[in-house]
Amino acid sequence: MRPGRLERLRLVLRLAMTVIYVGAGCLHLAAPHGFLAIMPPAIPFPRSVVLFTGVCEIAGGLGLLFPVTRRLAGVMLGIYAICVWPANIYQAFWHVPLPPLPDSWWYHAPRLALQPVLVWWALFAGGVLNWPFRSSPK
Numbered sequence: 001m002r003p004g005r006l007e008r009l010r011l012v013l014r015l016a017m018t019v020i021y022v023g024a025g026c027l028h029l030a031a032p033h034g035f036l037a038i039m040p041p042a043i044p045f046p047r048s049v050v051l052f053t054g055v056c057e058i059a060g061g062l063g064l065l066f067p068v069t070r071r072l073a074g075v076m077l078g079i080y081a082i083c084v085w086p087a088n089i090y091q092a093f094w095h096v097p098l099p100p101l102p103d104s105w106w107y108h109a110p111r112l113a114l115q116p117v118l119v120w121w122a123l124f125a126g127g128v129l130n131w132p133f134r135s136s137p138k
Contacts, residue, residue, distance in 0.1 A: 006133055014064045014125040021061030021077065028054025037098055038091040056080055064125055074126010081118040088112055 028035055032050040039046040060080060063073025091098065092108035101107060123129045 018061040021057040025054040025057030040090040077122035
């Protein structure tokens with residue numbers, strides 16, 4: 001892929017990820033009760049964790065917008081996506097209802113399978129890697 005096209009793709013994915021993470025973070029802060037249901041029982045202080053993750057999502061999403069914080073934000077959002085995977089696994093395997101989301105494997109299987117894509121997306125949007133493209137990262 002030509003460098004100009006690669007950077008346009010990275011920009012589009014960065015802006016999309018910013019919108020998604022800032023929106024999700026605001027939802028964590030405005031309605032934490034909705035996320036408490038999918039917290040695995042072993043997680044201490046679940047409400048505080050939900051609020052903290054909301055702040056992390058907002059900070060990471062905004063961090064992608066600024067060149068000085070972009071790489072760190074990409075790495076941290078990649079780590080974040082790995083850290084929240086247990087909540088998604090818990091919701092799927094223990095059939096935790098979270099209306100209006102469906103409690104079906106038509107919903108859970110793609111969500112679990114695409115979690116590594118979110119890790120890649122954060123790293124790519126943050127300029128940490130270019131895989132699977134051939135250009136070297138900035």
